[in-house]
Amino acid sequence: EDQVTQSPEALRLQEGESSSLNCSYTVSGLRGLFWYRQDPGKGPEFLFTLYSAGEEKEKERLKATLTKKESFLHITAPKPEDSATYLCAAYTGGGNKLTFGTGTQLKVEL
Amino acid sequence: DTEVTQTPKHLVMGMTNKKSLKCEQHMGHRAMYWYKQKAKKPPELMFVYSYEKLSINESVPSRFSPECPNSSLLNLHLHALQPEDSALYLCASSRSGQEQETQYFGPGTRLLVL
Numbered sequence: 507e508d509q510v511t512q513s514p515e516a517l518r519l520q521e522g523e524s525s526s527l528n529c530s531y532t533v534s535g536l537r538g539l540f541w542y543r544q545d546p547g548k549g550p551e552f553l554f555t556l557y558s559a560g561e562e563k564e565k566e567r568l569k570a571t572l573t574k575k576e577s578f579l580h581i582t583a584p585k586p587e588d589s590a591t592y593l594c595a596a597y598t599g600g601g602n603k604l605t606f607g608t609g610t611q612l613k614v615e616l
Numbered sequence: 617d618t619e620v621t622q623t624p625k626h627l628v629m630g631m632t633n634k635k636s637l638k639c640e641q642h643m644g645h646r647a648m649y650w651y652k653q654k655a656k657k658p659p660e661l662m663f664v665y666s667y668e669k670l671s672i673n674e675s676v677p678s679r680f681s682p683e684c685p686n687s688s689l690l691n692l693h694l695h696a697l698q699p700e701d702s703a704l705y706l707c708a709s710s711r712s713g714q715e716q717e718t719q720y721f722g723p724g725t726r727l728l729v730l
Contacts, residue, residue: 537715537716538716538717538718540718540719542721547704547724547726548723548724549620549622549708549721549722549723549724550659550706550721551721552718552719552720552721555718557716593658593659595658597715597716602647602664602666602671602672602710602713602714602715602717603661603664603672603674604649604661604719605661606658606659607658608657608658609658
């Protein structure tokens with residue numbers, strides 16, 4: 507069965523303290539691994555799409571990487587405004603059904 | 617521009633009411649989606665429209681009725697909802713509904729059923 511799993515569930519960082527969020531997947535024939543950021547009560551905001559192992563993408567303090575089994579979202583020198591829930595997702599089961607992981611709730615403190 | 621708009625932002629309705637949620641995109645996308653999201657849970661797919669035709673219904677109760685009047689608009693008609701239907705309803709769109717495509721989400725409608 508196709509699955510997308512994220513860890514940790516919650517992460518508390520001090521401002522400037524770099525870390526990584528993990529998204530592991532068991533999806534036959536991966537057709538894209540997507541990262542979104544979601545603020546409370548808002549819709550998910552698209553960050554990155556990764557299609558093949560070894561691919562990397564960067565945006566400001568965020569860098570996403572992909573292997574054959576997992577994806578990492580690296581946050582370098584985070585700021586309080588990076589606090590949000592980060593979701594990863596992949597198309598599963600054939601067809602255009604996007605399945606989300608349960609998310610990592612990140613809080614960055616001063 | 618990757619904007620998807622949703623109205624209303626908030627909705628409170630009784631179990632006997634009929635209401636509709638609206639979603640609009642002007643990106644020329646031909647696939648549109650409805651998701652339901654409960655607090656501290658990930659979004660769950662409800663419906664997919666591709667080229668104005670319903671392509672996926674994730675066994676959603678008939679009290680939720682989707683409609684796609686044209687490629688830019690998506691509605692979700694609500695009737696006789698239950699309190700457990702209270703959630704954030706998200707609309708999304710993608711270029712043509714093929715796998716590999718990025719889905720862009722709207723801000724959501726926060727629904728409370730009393």
